[in-house]
Amino acid sequence: MKDFSSLKQALKLADIGLETSPLAPNTKIPLIPLSQGGHGYKNSTSDKAILNKMFSNCPQANLCLRLDTSHLIMVDVDLHTKEANGKETLLKLAKQNMVLPSNGYVESTPHNGLHYYFKVDVPVHDIQQAFGKNSGIEIHTLSSSIYPSEIDGKQYEPLDGHTLEDVKPVPKWLLDYINQQAQTKKPFITARYRDKLYTGKLLDEFVNGASSGNRNAFLTRIAGKMFAVGAEADTVYNMLLVINKNFLTPPLMEREINIIFESILRRDSQPQFNF
Incomplete structure (x- = not known):
């Protein structure tokens, strides 16, 4: 993808009233994460000034089209x-x-x-x-990832x-x-009847998932967070399997999940599983 090609497409789509927003390079994940005040696909706009600003710090961003x-x-x-x-x-x-x-x-x-x-x-x-x-x-x-995303x-x-x-x-x-x-x-x-707590933010992070280049780092981070809030080791492992199957594109092989899990398990001094 050439520099700013997603921005160029976003500006073209703005001319016909379609709203877009940047995604992190090589993923389907919003460039501005929820933890930094992002609102996912709801950040999409047809305002060209805002689009230029959103893409300015990440010329290789992928492109999200807001459908609704x-x-x-x-x-x-x-x-x-x-x-x-x-x-x-x-x-x-x-x-x-x-x-x-x-x-x-x-x-x-x-x-x-x-x-x-x-x-x-x-x-x-x-x-x-x-x-x-x-x-x-x-x-x-x-929402949907669209051309010229990679x-x-x-x-x-x-x-x-x-x-x-x-x-x-x-x-x-x-x-x-x-x-x-x-x-x-x-x-x-x-x-939603109360302010979003840590658990709510963690669940949102599960569902946002990750794509190819970020899958291992994403699951490693998620495993660490689950251990940090006191989840049992078998709960962490089973949740990693669920997240991998439903929210990663494409899913990792199970042996890669085992490697990630065992690494975090050792780091957090939890009882070891035998696979």
């Missing part, structure tokens, strides 16, 4: 595992006349997936495992020369599906 204020959704088609092959799910859906049109705005991802973007006029909610547990498809409605030296790339000005309306079958799923879910609760 842009009236967009993103359908994430992953190929992370053989058991959850999103492209195979697309083929199965197509046989039922449920097709994601490819003549709008679609990006290829650094890990060989696809991001389909659609306009939507009504609020919808995320669906983490759309079309089944192992479908390999997720629906995102809040992970492991590979960029998100628009297909067929399209831009975000080419986004098409969401297919009716997909909107109907999302609305049907929403009716079966519990209400989304956003209220």
Whole structure:
């Protein structure tokens, strides 16, 4: 990625009213962390003066697109595992006349997936495992990493020369599906009744996760924090497995988790586990 390429794209998107913000280089993590007063994707803006300021100290930052204020959704088609092959799910859906049109705005991802973007006029909610547990498809409605972001030296790339000005309306079958799923879910609760304590901040850090280049350092830091607040060793280990599986892109091998855990365990003088 060339210097300030994300900023250049952010300024172009601001011209069409889309809000963006910087992500830490080589990650999907907001450049301004929660611990330093950041608000994640909610820091996104179309104000060019603010964008210039946010990107000025990190020319290699990745780029986040805020979806909800842009009236967009993103359908994430992953190929992370053989058991959850999103492209195979697309083929199965197509046989039922449920097709994601490819003549709008679609990006290829650094890990060989696809991001389909659609306009939507009504609020919808995320669906983490759309079309089944192992479908390999997720629906995102809040934010998304976009071109020219890089992970492991590979960029998100628009297909067929399209831009975000080419986004098409969401297919009716997909909107109907999302609305049907929403009716079966519990209400989304956003209220918070007291100031955020250390535990709350730690949970937020779990969910923010980390991407490729930062995974080991991230889990090492998290393990140290859990031991510091008095968590039992087996609790720390099991939480590392959960965080690795659900919040790292891509997950580490289990042997790497064991190495991280044993290192922090020794440092904190806790009883050793035998693996």
